[in-house]
Amino acid sequence: MPKAPDFKNLEEEVEFWESHDSAEYWKDMEKVEFDVNLHQNLLHPKLIFLAEKPAHCPRCQSELEDKIIQYVTLQNGHLVVIRDVPALRCQVNGHEYMLEKILDQIEQLLKLEKTQKLQPSETMNVPVFKLEMAV
Secondary structure: OOOOOOOOOHHHHHHHHHOOOHHHHHHHOOOOOOOOOOOOOOOOOOOEEEOOOOOOOOOOOOOEEEEEEEEEEEEOOEEEEEEEEEEEEEOOOOOEEEEHHHHHHHHHHHHHHHOOOOOOOOOOOOOOOOHHHHO
């Protein structure tokens, strides 16, 4: 089994792994563990995050349009709504994208909200129902 080379920088490493099968280097890999706290936008569950704004839809190459959406997620058992969030939507198939820098801002806002260092611009009441009420 070949040994993975030492890389001079991240670009060199990315280029290497894009052209090589990591399974060939499995024995050299070290075990890594980390916690991930992913927030899902409940109104846009299929939102894809991109590093840079593409010229066209990455899936179908159709035109993209700028959109403003609401980002709604659960945090500590309660809903958090973030308004005026920029996103991109495919004009033909409706694929939705958000730039990673916007996600970074959302994560920062959620961190501030969690530590109560940020007060909401408004508060809304949300009705809650049980399905059994429909009978």
